[in-house]
Amino acid sequence: MTLAAHVVVRRGPLTVDVALDVxxxxxxxxxxxxxxxxxxxxxVLAGLLPPDGGRVAVDGRPWDDVDAGVRLPxxxxxxxxxxxxxxxxxxxxVLDNVAFGPRTRGASRAAAREAAAAWLxxxxxxxxxxxxxxxxxxxxxxxxxxxxxxxxxxxxxLLDEPLSALDARTRLAVRAELRRxxxxxxxxxxxxxxxxxxxxxxxxxxxxxxxxxxxxAGTPADVARxxxxxxxxxxxxxxxxxxxxxxxxxxxxxxxxxxxxEPAAGxxxxxxxxxxxxxxxxxxGGSPRNAWPARVAGATPHGSTVRCELDGEVPLLADVTxxxxxxxxxxxxxxVWAVVKASEVTVYAR
Amino acid sequence: MRSGRILAGLATLAVVVAxxxxxxxxxxxxxxxxxxxxxxxxxTVFAAASLTDVFTDLGQRLEEEHDGLxxxxxxxxxxxxxxxxxxxxxxxxxxxxxxxxxxxVTDAGLAEGEPAVFTANVLQIAVPAGNPAxxxxxxxxGREDLTVAVCAPDVPCGAASADVFAAAGVTPRPDxxxxxxxxxLTKVELGEVDAALVYTTDVVAAGDAVEGIAVxxxxxxxxxxxxxxxxxxxxxxxxxxxxxxxRSEEGQQALGAAGxxxx
Amino acid sequence: xxxxxxxxxxxxxxxxxxxxxxxxxxxxxxxxxWSQLGTLLTAPxxxxxxxxxxxxxxxxxxxxxxxxxxxxxxxxxSRARGRAVLRALVTVPLVLPPxxxxxxxxxxxxxxxxxxxxxxxxxxxxxxxTTAAVVIAETFVAMPFLxxxxxxxxRGADVRFEDAAATLGADRWTTFRRVTLPLVAPGVAAGxxxxxxxxxxxxxxxxxxxxxxxxxxxxxxxxxxLALQRDPQAAIVLSLVLLVVSVATLLLLRDRWLGRGAAx
Numbered sequence: 058m059t060l061a062a063h064v065v066v067r068r069g070p071l072t073v074d075v076a077l078d079v080x081x082x083x084x085x086x087x088x089x090x091x092x093x094x095x096x097x098x099x100x101v102l103a104g105l106l107p108p109d110g111g112r113v114a115v116d117g118r119p120w121d122d123v124d125a126g127v128r129l130p131x132x133x134x135x136x137x138x139x140x141x142x143x144x145x146x147x148x149x150x151v152l153d154n155v156a157f158g159p160r161t162r163g164a165s166r167a168a169a170r171e172a173a174a175a176w177l178x179x180x181x182x183x184x185x186x187x188x189x190x191x192x193x194x195x196x197x198x199x200x201x202x203x204x205x206x207x208x209x210x211x212x213x214x215l216l217d218e219p220l221s222a223l224d225a226r227t228r229l230a231v232r233a234e235l236r237r238x239x240x241x242x243x244x245x246x247x248x249x250x251x252x253x254x255x256x257x258x259x260x261x262x263x264x265x266x267x268x269x270x271x272x273x274a275g276t277p278a279d280v281a282r283x284x285x286x287x288x289x290x291x292x293x294x295x296x297x298x299x300x301x302x303x304x305x306x307x308x309x310x311x312x313x314x315x316x317x318x319e320p321a322a323g324x325x326x327x328x329x330x331x332x333x334x335x336x337x338x339x340x341x342g343g344s345p346r347n348a349w350p351a352r353v354a355g356a357t358p359h360g361s362t363v364r365c366e367l368d369g370e371v372p373l374l375a376d377v378t379x380x381x382x383x384x385x386x387x388x389x390x391x392x393v394w395a396v397v398k399a400s401e402v403t404v405y406a407r
Numbered sequence: 408m409r410s411g412r413i414l415a416g417l418a419t420l421a422v423v424v425a426x427x428x429x430x431x432x433x434x435x436x437x438x439x440x441x442x443x444x445x446x447x448x449x450x451t452v453f454a455a456a457s458l459t460d461v462f463t464d465l466g467q468r469l470e471e472e473h474d475g476l477x478x479x480x481x482x483x484x485x486x487x488x489x490x491x492x493x494x495x496x497x498x499x500x501x502x503x504x505x506x507x508x509x510x511x512v513t514d515a516g517l518a519e520g521e522p523a524v525f526t527a528n529v530l531q532i533a534v535p536a537g538n539p540a541x542x543x544x545x546x547x548x549g550r551e552d553l554t555v556a557v558c559a560p561d562v563p564c565g566a567a568s569a570d571v572f573a574a575a576g577v578t579p580r581p582d583x584x585x586x587x588x589x590x591x592l593t594k595v596e597l598g599e600v601d602a603a604l605v606y607t608t609d610v611v612a613a614g615d616a617v618e619g620i621a622v623x624x625x626x627x628x629x630x631x632x633x634x635x636x637x638x639x640x641x642x643x644x645x646x647x648x649x650x651x652x653x654r655s656e657e658g659q660q661a662l663g664a665a666g667x668x669x670x
Numbered sequence: 671x672x673x674x675x676x677x678x679x680x681x682x683x684x685x686x687x688x689x690x691x692x693x694x695x696x697x698x699x700x701x702x703x704w705s706q707l708g709t710l711l712t713a714p715x716x717x718x719x720x721x722x723x724x725x726x727x728x729x730x731x732x733x734x735x736x737x738x739x740x741x742x743x744x745x746x747x748s749r750a751r752g753r754a755v756l757r758a759l760v761t762v763p764l765v766l767p768p769x770x771x772x773x774x775x776x777x778x779x780x781x782x783x784x785x786x787x788x789x790x791x792x793x794x795x796x797x798x799x800t801t802a803a804v805v806i807a808e809t810f811v812a813m814p815f816l817x818x819x820x821x822x823x824x825r826g827a828d829v830r831f832e833d834a835a836a837t838l839g840a841d842r843w844t845t846f847r848r849v850t851l852p853l854v855a856p857g858v859a860a861g862x863x864x865x866x867x868x869x870x871x872x873x874x875x876x877x878x879x880x881x882x883x884x885x886x887x888x889x890x891x892x893x894x895x896l897a898l899q900r901d902p903q904a905a906i907v908l909s910l911v912l913l914v915v916s917v918a919t920l921l922l923l924r925d926r927w928l929g930r931g932a933a934x
Contacts, residue, residue: 130836132837149852161841584883597776
């Protein structure tokens with residue numbers, strides 16, 4: 058099940074013109090600021106908005122083809138969609154919400170409920186099927202919405218900011234669960250988000266969209282290492298390092314130890330923003346707790362700063378001003394010391 | 408007010424202006440100059456709806472006759488008027504379409520003297536122009552295949568109709584019992600009923616859209632219209648002038664032209 | 671939970687409004703001839719008129735729901751041109767004097783009317799002066815209340831639920847039935863109640879188009895009006911009966927129907 062789309066759609070002053078391909082089992086994150094046209098793109102893919110030009114095809118079958126006059130209405134498209142604020146129908150029980158899709162697509166009431174119950178079980182809501190959506194927590198509701206989107210085994214899964222309405226703690230749990238379900242999902246997934254952590258954690262590839270156009274595409278790591286625009290640089294570049302929490306330190310899976318401000322335990326992800334990494338020509342005095350020797354593997358200027366890709370025991374991205382970059386005499390291959398304050402390190406449960 | 412008017416008859420112009428407390432100062436002043444002895448001010452007449460056209464005409468004549476006199480009307484069903492009067496509505500004259508509602512007013516002690524019958528109305532059959540159903544007389548009201556309207560027994564014309572049917576020995580089969588004559592007539596005008604029993608005056612007022620068929624049996628149930636001035640009349644002089652006009656030769660002629668008959 | 675006091679700028683007009691609405695009712699109660707109540711209530715025709723009123727108002731409400739909810743949907747959701755004109759036309763019965771509405775119904779559905787004459791010729795059916803005419807007159811006058819109420823509810827409803835339903839395979843009809851309609855159910859209920867109450871009190875269009883005949887077309891308001899001509903005390907009692915029946919019905923429905931809808 059492969060999605061191939063080139064969507065042209067005008068929304069007021071903004072023209073969205075985006076081409077994308079998503080392979081079977083692949084997750085593509087569409088990342089961009091508010092108003093960039095991400096959700097518009099998703100609505101076109103869902104069939105909720107007619108495009109002004111281009112073509113959308115899944116497995117070679119056209120869903121939209123403006124030139125050929127083809128347009129498959131939304132309800133005929135085998136897809137599942139998860140919305141930012143779940144949009145579970147308030148007048149139906151959670152079970153009937155999940156069974157809604159199978160019912161409209163022709164399943165018997167019993168079969169639809171059976172399938173719905175199985176999916177509720179998979180997302181850990183087996184006991185809550187009889188409740189109304191209003192009686193669920195935010196995380197539970199979003200899990201139910203995921204079950205509702207996935208129950209029909211759709212060819213295409215569309216996720217519209219699925220985590221942004223959740224509080225920080227719930228977000229971690231639902232993100233981890235979403236990651237697990239996306240790994241099991243055989244169809245193509247398009248995830249729209251403005252959060253680089255979601256994109257990095259969930260997507261195989263990232264498409265950065267600004268003002269309706271693709272400004273950069275690639276794996277999350279690629280995009281982070283070589284940001285093409287200021288926006289991308291600010292948005293992505295977070296270094297995510299897996300490790301194991303041991304109190305106020307995290308032992309990294311790739312070697313090395315990171316000191317952290319809050320105690321951590323078990324499998325975690327350490328996140329370090331590039332602007333919080335300082336570079337020194339030699340080991341700085343005052344014995345900072347996080348100081349690692351490294352080598353500049355690449356340098357990409359964007360605006361007045363230069364993003365440096367650091368190779369070493371702890372691989373990091375660092376942003377330094379162009380002036381500092383020149384004063385330090387840095388060039389690819391230069392040895393440096395990377396220093397990060399413990400308070401600048403964020404730890405996520407893995 | 409009353410003292411103001413007496414002063415108007417006796418005193419000089421300046422005194423009238425100073426003494427008259429009402430809103431008609433200027434009108435009263437000019438009237439006093441034009442006709443020193445005639446009625447002035449406003450006369451309020453409560454009259455049955457069937458009198459609308461004739462009374463409006465007579466009111467205008469009276470106003471032309473007496474400079475500074477204004478006649479204002481409240482036309483409605485007699486029972487509604489009687490209710491308004493017993494609830495204290497200010498009026499000078501009450502003209503009822505029947506004795507029952509006049510009795511309501513006299514029983515409440517609101518009338519000045521005995522009411523007098525000034526005209527009468529008699530029932531007639533109204534049919535749409537051309538008489539498509541070929542109605543000839545009261546007997547047709549008993550026919551199943553016609554759509555006919557009569558007044559509800561609760562309202563005066565219904566009571567009169569019942570008397571007429573009884574006198575004729577006809578059992579009517581009405582499709583609707585109308586709340587007043589005008590409503591019945593509207594249905595005749597629209598051609599929605601084949602016939603209705605209404606007053607002669609209403610047939611005359613409806614013009615060409617409706618034809619009247621005289622009913623001999625109706626002579627037994629002539630509807631008398633009594634009229635009285637009210638004890639609490641704010642303008643007794645004007646009230647008397649209006650009543651006199653209605654009962655005069657001129658007034659009776661106007662009533663006759665509208666289909667009313669002499670009492 | 672401590673409730674804040676109602677601010678005086680709201681409380682004073684609200685109290686005035688209550689007084690304005692309730693005092694005439696109190697006036698009716700004061701004037702009610704309680705000693706004659708039994709006689710007046712068991713008078714022939716009272717039960718008949720009451721039954722006819724309730725039945726025809728209920729039928730008018732059903733017709734209004736069946737026709738009016740789809741109309742409200744068209745007004746709220748369709749992008750067709752001339753919607754503003756359509757909405758204005760729909761509200762015409764609200765501003766038209768009901769008696770004029772009755773005459774207008776004659777002109778269309780009367781036996782000389784545009785549709786009515788054709789109907790009479792082809793089927794022999796004439797509508798005026800039948801119970802059907804009562805229902806039609808009441809529907810004409812009362813349906814706009816339902817349409818406006820439901821349209822408001824539809825405009826207030828979150829259309830993204832309809833998007834969600836579409837992504838779950840529901841066509842627009844299924845979406846309307848299974849999502850939109852349940853979401854606006856409180857609005858439909860409120861509209862139906864308004865519509866029913868208006869139909870129950872309908873007088874002018876009914877007496878014009880349906881006439882007045884006990885058992886077939888004489889509803890309570892007509893009976894009250896005629897009683898007023900003859901015996902004002904009987905009219906007060908009849909009004910009271912109509913009032914008690916309507917208030918009791920509305921309270922009952924509120925508990926069963928609106929109460930749940932409002933909580934959802």
